[in-house]
Amino acid sequence: MYLFRRLPVAAAALCAACLLALVPLQAAPLANDAFSRTVTSGWGSTPQSQAYTTVGGSASDYSVGSSRGEILLSTSGNRLARLGLSLGNVEGTVRIALSATPTSTYAYAGPCVRVVSAGNSYYYFRLKHAVGGDVTLTIQRLLTGSQTTLSTEVTVGTGYTAGAYYLVRFSAAGTSPTLLRAKAWPEAAPEPALWQVEYSDSTSTLQVAGGAGIRAGGHSSFAPLNSSYRVDDFKVHDVAYVSNLLTSMQNAVAGDILYFTGTHTGNMKTYAHGTAASPIIVRGVAGTVQTASQATGYGVDVRHNYWRFDNFTINYALKGFYAYNADYGVLTRIDITNTGTEGFKFRRYSNYWEVVECSVDGAGQNANDYGEGFYVGDAQANWATSTTPDTSGYIVFRACHVINTSNDPYDVKEGAHHIKFIGCVADFTGIEPAGGAARGDSGFYLRGDDLQLISCSVTGLGNGSTAYNANNALLNGIDYGNRIEFKAASATDITNGGSMFEIHSRCDDVEIYTDYTATNVAVFKAGSGSYTTPAPASFVELTW
Structure with a gap:
């Protein structure tokens, strides 16, 4: 079974040791501060009547005005504005900007969680602005004032412009270990699908509920002094594990964040839309979804917009993940195993999805039925009418992996369009479909339009079929299966x-860029149609 690594360390311990109190979730964050007030010598209180306490610097270094909180770097020391909350599992977001570009060394700011009462011990998600314009993200731990860097330092931006906001999303889940995760991105850019920094920590002092806040400071040689960090839209959610994922998804509304652990049985179906600003998020921490049968039921059934699913396994279902007329979704590190038919299916006008580091192992276990890994659109026989194509599209599959499928690992049907596969793998070293199977026997079956395959690979196919099949259908006077590009494609042991x-x-x-790699395989099937072979330097990736 091929599963992506989901937790840095000690995943099993999370199930047994990190269950916090099970409480109902609220759509509104526990703290939600847009800083719509005016305060001098402090930050005052949030609209939820939670008071900030300041630690470090002088009182005049803290102020609120112009719809933002500010921390003045009058000297290079550290400063902390914290809320006296008591949170164990927490996820939040915040907007952060530095008023000037550094001219010497660096300054930093970011959210803190598990802040103990003395204000000198906590986990810290540090956004650093360095001379030269680089912006980096790191997870750190402060213990009675002593600082330790826990994660690698990741560059999240370059060429910083004074006053430009970055968003930071941060999470802490569980105890012994606590799983810490964060990501940051420029305000004008889309949120990255994956966490950029992760770490698991079991330091005993911080395995308790604590406060949250914002820390800022600068290197001892930082310049220019009297720059300010600007903070806005500081949101903190209490994300205690849900006891029943099925019920929680039924009741979820825009802005909810659902964390779960352990095994949850049932058809996990959506009932409400999220929004662009407030998607509905479902995150697993050593979590599994399963149904009662491979003959009926979908593991996760999405019929609404703006849902995100992260970091869990779907095991034993008719279909693993099913999107029907659902737009603007994100899937990260979802591993699907042992399905009766398809692993992932996107159909009936599902658009704008990002699918990252997801995998399928063992699709199509119901004999003589469908068994694709990732399936987009529908064959004409399953359109809404025979003349109304399923125009699902604008979907990116990145670093996905398929093994042990009874049909094509990746299948794009007529009418589907604007699909990118980047670094995706079709692995036939386990079972493979029979050669000539009516429902598909190749690695990538491509009958949609405007498709790009970038650095994809197919290996171990021994049924006499093809790794990459660019197909065509003429239906109702319309040709489907055009404008397909293969960039840095590879195929190995296609026998x-x-x-x-x-x-x-x-x-x-059809364009096959000359940087393809063929190992122990004939390059073209006899009788193949026309194509061009552009130079790799001419490739332009599709955007939308």
Whole structure:
């Protein structure tokens, strides 16, 4: 079974040791501060009547005005504005900007969690602005004032402009260990799908509930002094583990963040839309979803917009993940095993999805049925009408992996469009579909339009079929299966008469860039249609 690494360390311990009190979730964050007030010599209180306490610097270094909190770096020392909350599992977001570009060394600011009453011990998600314009993110621990860097330092931006906001999303879950995760991005950019820094820590002092806040400071040689860190939209959610994921998803509304651990049984279905600003998020911590049968039921069934799913396994279902007329979703590190039919299916006008580091192992275990790994759109027989194509599209699959499927690992149907596969793998070293199987027998079956495959690979296919099949269908006077690009494609050990590429004679604008790699495989199936072979330097990745 191929599963992506989900926790840095001690995943099993999380199930047994980190269950905090099970409480109902609220759509509104526990703290939600837009700083719509005016305060001098402090930060006052949030709209939820939670008072900030300041630690470090002088009182005049802290102020609120112009819809933001400010921390003045009058000297290079550290400063902390904290809320006296008591939170164990927590997830939040905040906007942070530095008023000047550093001219010497660096300054830093970021959210803190598990802040103990003395204000000198906590976990800290540090956003650093350095001379030269680099912006980096790190997880740190302060213990009675002594600082330790826990994670690697990741660059999240370059060429910083004074006053430009970055968003930081941060999370702490569990105890002994506590799983710490964060990501940061420029305000004008989309939120990254994956956490950028992660660490698990079991330092005893911080395995308790604590406060949250914002810390800021600068290196001893930082310049210019009297710069300010600006803080806005500081939101903190209490994300205690839900006891029943099925019920929690039924009741979820925009802005909810659902954490779960252990095994939850049932068809996990959506009932409400999130929004662009307030998506509904479901995160697993050593979590599994399963249904009662491979003959009926979908592990996760999404019929609404703006949902995000992160870091869990779907095991034993008819279909693992199913999106139906659902837009603007994100899937990260979802591993699907042992499904009766498809692993992931996106159909009936599902658009704008990002699917990252997801995997399928063992799709199509119901005999003589569908068994694709990732499936987009529908064949004409399953359109809303015979003349109304399923135009699902604008989907990115990144670093996904498929093994042990009874049909094509990746299948894009007629009408689907604007799909990118980046670094995706079709692995046939386990079971493989029978050669000539009516429901598909190749690595990537491509009948959609405007498709790009970038650095994808197919290995171990021994049924005489092809790694990459660019197909075509003429339906209602419309040709489907055009404008397909293969950049840095690879195929290895495609045997028994198989080939790397098969191009249907009616496919137009197929481009196979010359940086492909073919190992122990014939490059083209006899009779393949026309294509061009551009130089790699001319490739332009699709955007939307």
